[in-house]
Amino acid sequence: MDSHPGKRTRDEFEADQGPPQHFDEDSESKRQHIDPAQELINNVCKDIRRLGENPNIINQIEDVSYISNPIVAEFEKIDKLRNSILSTVYALIIEQPQKINALSNLVLICNAKNFVVAKYVVEYLHAKAQALLDTIRVVPEEGAEKKTEKKSKSALEEDAGTFNNLKSILKFLATLAPIIESYSIVNLYKQFLTLAIELQDSTPEIRNGIAQEIFYNVLIAIPYLLSNDNSEELIDRVNELVELAKDFKVVEISSNVLLQPFDSKLENYKLPYEPVKMIDLIYKAISDLQGEDKKWENLQNKLFLNFSELVQPIIKEALENNPISNEVIKHQLPQLSLPSVEQVQSYKPTGSIDKLWKENSRVLFQVYNATEFETVPKIDTYFGLFFKDLSFDILTNLSFNKNEASIQLSILDLFFSKDLFAPPGSSIDQLSMIHEDNKSGENLPPLSTWKIEDIAVESILTMIFQLPVTLHREIYYYTVLIACCKESPDSIAPVFGRAIRYFYNNLETLDYELKMRFLDWMTTQISNFDFSWKWDEWVNDSKKFKNLKFHPKKNFIKNLIAKEVRLSNKKRIGESFVTVDPETSDIVSLEEFNQYLNISLFDDEEKYILDYDTSLFQKEEVREVLQKLYNEKKDQLAAKPAVFAQEEIFYNFSHPELPLNAVSSKVYDFVVAHWKPNNEFNDLCKEIVKAAEEFPEINAQRFLVNIIFQTYAYIGSRSIYSVVSILSRDVNKLKYLSGSTIEYGHEEPKFEEAELTPEEINDRQNWIIESIFRVWVHQPQEVFLILEYLIEFDVLKPDVLVKKTLDLEHNLILGNVSCMESINRVLNNSFVAEDPESFKKLVLILFTSITNNLNVLSKSLQSDSSEIIKISQEFEDPEDMEAMKKVDQEWLFFEYKGLLKSYFRRYVKNHDIDYLDEIKQLLESIENVPAKEDTLKWLDEVSK
Known part of the structure; x- marks a missing residue:
């Protein structure tokens, strides 16, 4: 009486995990x-x-x-x-x-x-x-709940309740x-x-x-x-x-x-x-x-x-x-x-x-059953709820052992009636044949088309896409999926492929935060399987949306490749853009995706660098020198078989053909040396300002901030640890430049008091951000990691970075995944800190910036604020730049609205908050009436 013929056993699963141990006489x-x-x-x-x-x-x-x-x-x-x-x-x-x-x-x-x-x-x-x-x-002690809130998530996540x-x-x-x-x-x-x-x-x-x-x-x-x-x-x-x-x-x-x-x-x-x-x-x-x-x-x-x-x-x-x-x-x-x-x-x-x-209300997530027949039980049936419930418990309570969790989900069908499931590993084509035979009456009673693989994967994906938060860190679920795939690659891989296509095809409607989770999962998935994916399926979309920046599919492709480059290198990822010609069976390179290998913070990196440096020196003739130096550097890099990220930095302050090269060399020598006292740094700053003031067109203070911070970033460019090491070494020196409050150590020499206005401090804060942008423009992840450390060292104020990334000129938070991830970390670190007033200020700045952006966009898109902003889903000419600009603004409006919902859900819903009235006022300030009415509904869902 074999209930599951052909089903792999536990021993067969474990046999794939490695060879048996050799006999050891001592161990025996x-x-x-x-x-x-x-x-x-x-x-x-x-x-x-x-x-x-x-x-x-x-x-x-x-x-x-x-x-x-x-x-x-x-x-x-x-x-x-x-x-x-x-x-x-x-x-x-x-x-x-x-x-x-x-x-x-x-x-x-x-x-x-x-x-x-x-x-x-x-x-x-x-x-x-x-x-x-x-x-x-047991009645909790006074304040015990707040203490629990401050615990790391890992301290709570092992127990289902x-x-x-x-x-x-x-x-x-x-x-x-x-x-x-x-x-x-x-x-x-x-x-x-x-x-x-x-x-x-x-x-x-x-x-x-x-x-x-x-x-x-x-x-x-x-x-x-x-x-x-x-x-x-x-x-x-x-x-x-x-x-x-x-x-x-x-x-x-x-x-x-x-x-x-x-x-x-x-x-x-x-x-x-x-x-x-x-x-x-x-x-x-x-x-x-x-x-x-x-x-x-x-x-x-x-x-x-x-x-x-x-x-x-x-x-x-x-x-x-x-x-x-x-x-x-x-x-x-x-x-x-x-x-x-x-x-x-x-x-x-x-x-x-x-x-x-x-x-929260428990809303169920669905992935499969888009076909004519069922591959998972319908969600509104007991069987559908039953297998979801079991899978949730396995995933939650076996979180300490991802391999065991993956095995148990993969063999879940062993424990229930043999007639419930199709044979393990059945393809969609095979299930289609079963379905046709069921309809014709050839199969009496009808045979099941439920796939245990679909049930397992959909249950894990339900946990990944659980709102408002995942029960465990997302990486746990990603690794369980990877383990499932490695246990049964032939049967699970096609199931993953169908899920990925489902999410990609519905990117236009997928919740903003869930798009980020999908991006993370997809990155983890393909990076663990030799960066292999059927890129040819996305070629037409890439071409169709080539002149759009914020369409969800175009943005997803760009950011997915950016994340893969971060995990590997441009050459390796570029080699994965291939397909097989169905007629000749030849390997064909998909050059369409090579454009995304440039992961620079701004579209035209060369123009950005030259414009930035020219504006720093305020001399148009300097641009010719900069252009020459840039071209020379590009030629050097092109001749190298492999290029490291730090080699791509364009740093030329001390070049003899540029103004202020002498004092710039002194800055380099100062930073590269071991720690020096504050008075020497103070003297150096004075020397820089005095030298810059000899050029009336140069903003001496802006130049000072740039030469100092760019030099620190450049000298520490070998690794993030290197730059953190030298930044932490000289925190008070950097605080002095940024206008931040300094806490001096024992007998540490003090700087001269600088009487800076709030506007001057704000300028310096923005210049710091821009200087790091400038050095690492080609590697956004490095940019934001450095800025996060500057926030951690209290050199940089988090609200200034938040505002900068929400600037409508570049919309970095929506367009660049490294920026999005960084701002989320900055907000989360502020949220868990013991300073609720500072966090409240930061959240209100965040919400204010987003609502302001919504209002600016709605004004440019429509004259009647009572009408719904329509997204142009089809457009006649993708080369019509004016039309494409309008479509991009339409998507920007709804992406900002999705971002607002994501942050409302994360930092307002289910929390003891004292800024609900301010949040309500900000939502009421949204000028597009349908959007405002929609966001105000969120307030009904806040736990009191």
Whole structure:
């Protein structure tokens, strides 16, 4: 009885991870001296962890029966064995809940051989459940919540939460219904369901997230009650639970705009699907599963594997040979002591899934099922919700072991009915044939077209694209996907390809923040697979949008290549732009994408450098010298087989043909030397200013800031660590130049007080940013890393950088991924700092700049502010530069609006805030009426 012919086993998965270890005589000798009891514990616990992974059901049950023998023999004798088994059972239930049914077989068989084992398991899990509930009764200390907020995310993310873990315990106890007295497990379900109803009724007009979670968890777990017992008495009791669930009132806010993964851009685009909430689906899904006759025939043998015909003979034989009792011993399962409604109301979850339920409606993300047939169960069915729920728990609770998480998701189909899924690795073409045969009636009953690979990948992508935040750092999910692909490359790679195309095809409507996550995932994915991708699929879009800068697809292609260049080099990435000619099978270079290998901060790098330096010297004749030097440098670089980023820096202050070259050489010598005292730096600054003032056309202070900061950046250009080292060495010198407050060390000489006006300080701050732009213009990531360190050293004010990146002249925050990532880090660092007033100021500056940009753009696009700004989706002539400029402005408007939503969601929603009135005023200042009305809806979704 092989439930999954052709399915890879756990051992086959692990065989791909490397060759076996060589025999070591010393190691073998040490192994032989292991305590026999400890060896027994190790072997038994390992076998328990592997339950259900054997695709042959007959062999699997035989294994379970075999494992049960040492357990029942030694369980009462060896305390350490007993404790290890109980803790392993609990860990397996929480971390790998798909194994719950396989694990229950072990307990049922052990119960027939030695009822004490099952008695301990039931009591242990009851105690675990009670201990979880007791934590809710603990009143947090004053300020404890704020302390928790300041913890790093990693400190919180390992735990899914009290109520989420209780759900898994309920599921497992439900599978033990045949050995629990009086079906008292149903009473536990009823307890939790009643708590959910009372909890929501206590705030009838306001959504109660924990009440929704408890309600959802009880309903998603109900079918487990019937997995090992489908007697009429139990069915009647389960039906009573479903009837009771009718009393739960789903209370939701009218809109969830902030949490929707796609944005129609004020009806400019059609959404790929209408987002749905988990809480709206679960009751109907369970009712449909129950069936009109309430016999649960849609469940029987269609979800859980039918172990009874194999397990019951083993139980029968064990009972016949049991000297104590020939009847099944049943165990008491007392009710739990649940916390009061008031205590649950004040519960402040730290577990990631509990916290998500409490703070937000759970909106489900969908990727597949765009074909005529289903490759994953429909999301509004119990099966669709069931596999999502399992996958979420596996991903969340196995986060400490990404390889194990990937294996368990890849073999998820082993644990459920063999008829649920198509054969592993089935292609879309093969599934199409199955679908056609289903329609024609050739397949009776119809065969499944569900792909376990699609379910696994869609579940991981749902976690990646979870709003408002991911439960774990995104890189965890990326690495799980990579591990899945490496486990089953032939079957998973096409699944990834379909997902990537889905996201790319819907970039116009994908939420702004989710576009950044897609960009990150795509970067990680192709960089881990030799930078291979079918670039030819995007050639036409690149050509169509060549004169646009901010169209989502053009921007995505440009930034993806920029991120890949950062991870490798231009030459290697350029070599990946190939395709195969279908007629000749020759490798063809896709030169269309070579333009994106220039990742410079500004489009025309040469013009930018020459314009900048000319303006610094304010002498037009200097431009000829600069042009000559630039051409010479380009020729030198062109002759080199490989060019490093620092070699591309164009730094010529000390060149003899340029003004102020003598004093510039002194600056170079000063910075390259070891630390020098403040008075020497002060004298150097005076000398620079005096020399510059001999040229009336030169702004001496601007030149001073540029020569100092550009020189520091240039000398430290070997690596980011080098530049940070010399910047940190001379922090107070740089603060003196920037107009920042200086904290002097013991006996450190002080600078002369510079009486600078706020305007002069602001100028200096901007010059610092521009000087770093100028040095590293060809490598934006270096630009923003240096600027971030200057902010960290309190040399640069973060609000000045924020304003600079939101300047409508260049729109760096929207056009350059390094800039976007940097500003997010700057904001996040300010958010977690112990200075709420500074963060409030920064957020208000951010929102003010974005709303101002929206107003400037709307004025240039339309005369009637009451109308929706329309995006030109089709244009007759991509070479019409005036028309393209207008399309770019249309996209800029909606990208800024998407950016505003992203920051509102991140820094306003679900936080204790004292600037909501100011935020509301800023949103009300948006002049385009449809956009303003749309953004004001966000305020309805803010937790108070």
